[in-house]
Amino acid sequence: MNQAVFGIERERRLELYHERLAASLERQAASEKAVAEALSLTRSHSLARASIEFVSTEEFVPGRWVPTAGIGEAFETYIQSLQNLEQVRFSNSALFGVTDNHRVALKAVIDAAFRLKSLGWPVNWEQNVQAILDVSEFGLHNGEFVDRYQELPREVTLKDRLSILGTVTFYRQYRAGDGPEGAIKALVLNDENSVAYGEVLLHLTNEATARKHMLFRSEWLPSGRGRQMRIFA
Known part of the structure; x- marks a missing residue:
């Protein structure tokens, strides 16, 4: 294949590539509002979500997956704090309301989540806590446990x-x-x-x-x- 023919084929491939890229971006823009609305619901702090999600920006940022020293240990600590909170939730009777055990266990989850955030990897800890509280008397408000049905504010x-x-x-x-x-x-x-x-x-x-x-x-x-x-x- 001579150089001229190769150049024409290369230009045609580039042309097709950019056509496909433009079509992809056009489809993405057309659905962006609906996708953003759906994501705003799935990521609501009020919704129970047992899965742990690292909260990263939706924008494309080259080099955003930065390895961080201590991330593994911090993640293990977070998992352990969730396990402990779940044990406290099921081992304490709802008849006694929110106890010091609940407060200490919740603080450990929040501290572990903020440790991850300080390393550049924030997680959806509110949703994880809501998942533990699912079908319970307790709710989450301003980072604290409250009774959902007793001592209601006016x-x-x-x-x-x-x-x-x-x-x-x-x-x-x-x-x-x-x-x-x-x-x-x-x-x-x-x-x-x-x-x-x-x-x-x-x-x-x-x-x-x-x-x-x-x-x-x-x-x-x-x-x-x-x-x-x-x-x-």
Whole structure:
């Protein structure tokens, strides 16, 4: 093969490569919003996740997989702290509420997670703790254990309430002015809803009349087009 023919074939291969690369990036851009929304839900601190995930940036950064001295030992310590927390959770009766044993075990998990973070490898420790607390009386709030159903605050933001419950599901209801109330429909606290509703203040309702999974609700709030809405959790 002479040099001229080789040059033409090489240019054609480069042309095809760039066409395919452009098509790939176009497909990626088209799905980016939907993927980002799905990831925001799966990575919510309120969701139980038994798998341990290193939390890295989604952007492509050459050389981001940097080996770090001590990462192996730090990871083992983290696993052991989760094991110990799980043992404490199942060996202490819920009748006694949150004990010092719970607090010490949780602190060990957080310390181990922050050690990993200091080495450049943060992990989803909140989700791992929520997985241990799944089907329990306890919730996680501001890095501490709280009882999900006892000594409830009179007021709490929606974001904090969902964190305590270990869920991303909340409820919204509309009405037109002072007209009849519409159906109560479920929503999830994705990034968009977190901005819109995360800081909405909820009030503890009368437990005798409230639905079991809706102990908190907001006041009626303006919602545009002559409507009002309120939030439940």
